Amino acid sequence: MSKIKIAELFYSIQGEGRYMGVPSVFLRTFGCNFKCAGFGMPRGQLSTEVDAIAQIADKFKVYEELPLVSTGCDSYASWDPRFKDLSPMLTSDAIADRICEIIPHGEWKDEHLVITGGEPLLGWQRAYPDLLDHPKMRGLKEITFETNGTQKLTSEFKLFLKQWAQNPPFASREITFSVSAKLPCSGEKWEEAILPEVVCEYEEVGTAYLKFVIATEQDFKDAECAIGAYRAAGFKGHVYLMPVGGVESVYALNNRTVADLAMKNGLRYSDRLQVPLFKNEWGT
Numbered sequence: 371m372s373k374i375k376i377a378e379l380f381y382s383i384q385g386e387g388r389y390m391g392v393p394s395v396f397l398r399t400f401g402c403n404f405k406c407a408g409f410g411m412p413r414g415q416l417s418t419e420v421d422a423i424a425q426i427a428d429k430f431k432v433y434e435e436l437p438l439v440s441t442g443c444d445s446y447a448s449w450d451p452r453f454k455d456l457s458p459m460l461t462s463d464a465i466a467d468r469i470c471e472i473i474p475h476g477e478w479k480d481e482h483l484v485i486t487g488g489e490p491l492l493g494w495q496r497a498y499p500d501l502l503d504h505p506k507m508r509g510l511k512e513i514t515f516e517t518n519g520t521q522k523l524t525s526e527f528k529l530f531l532k533q534w535a536q537n538p539p540f541a542s543r544e545i546t547f548s549v550s551a552k553l554p555c556s557g558e559k560w561e562e563a564i565l566p567e568v569v570c571e572y573e574e575v576g577t578a579y580l581k582f583v584i585a586t587e588q589d590f591k592d593a594e595c596a597i598g599a600y601r602a603a604g605f606k607g608h609v610y611l612m613p614v615g616g617v618e619s620v621y622a623l624n625n626r627t628v629a630d631l632a633m634k635n636g637l638r639y640s641d642r643l644q645v646p647l648f649k650n651e652w653g654t
């Protein structure tokens with residue numbers, strides 16, 4: 371039976387993108403190929419907020435005790451090895467059982483599954499079929515992979531997803547790739563973060579859309595440039611702009627500006643409902 375290292379598994383409302391407002395189970399896998407230490411920092415500088423937390427990592431026994439950060443990656447504990455002990459390896463059985471405990475009716479109804487991270491399309495692609503084929507997952511109709519858009523699908527997983535989408539008892543299941551492509555404000559290198567051919571491949575399997583985190587006019591110019599590259603490669607999906615801000619003070623500073631930018635340019639706006647609703651606490 372497959373095992374997955376799980377940073378968090380919780381039930382909440384999807385706060386971002388296409389399924390904003392939909393009751394959702396979040397399966398946050400451990401591991402990421404990026405650090406995104408540039409978020410919320412002046413251009414060219416990297417956040418050291420997490421380093422300070424890591425120095426006292428022993429103090430924290432559960433996720434809920436970890437401090438939130440206002441710069442860098444707001445889900446740092448889902449990939450930073452200094453916090454790896456907070457993420458257990460769970461079998462597909464254990465994950466499916468836990469999901470049935472946390473959803474309101476003890477079985478899938480209208481809830482949607484979000485597989486997020488970290489970067490959920492790293493090595494765990496080999497483990498998902500076991501979980502998605504589990505008898506307790508039969509009622510699941512919609513799934514989203516929240517990815518940074520840098521990981522190719524393996525041919526085995528691609529084939530599995532195509533079949534899973536059409537398997538009984540549902541004539542069709544909906545597979546979505548929410549691609550949060552990382553612009554230079556993340557601190558990551560363009561040539562490693564903007565990989566249009568990878569994202570175009572997701573469209574062969576399901577619906578894919580791009581979601582850019584925007585803090586400044588320069589970020590928007592970078593997003594325009596990236597959109598051009600994705601379109602040139604044949605990407606057909608929607609594009610969302612989303613305000614930066616894992617904490618309310620930062621989010622509130624630029625949500626309106628980003629909404630205006632989206633409207634002015636005929637793009638979609640994604641909120642971050644988890645910030646005003648739940649203060650972006652762990653488990654939301």
Ligand code: SF4
Binds near residue numbers: 406443446487489518
């Ligand atoms: S890709 Fe996502 S999870 Fe990974 S470091 Fe960047 S923001 Fe964090």
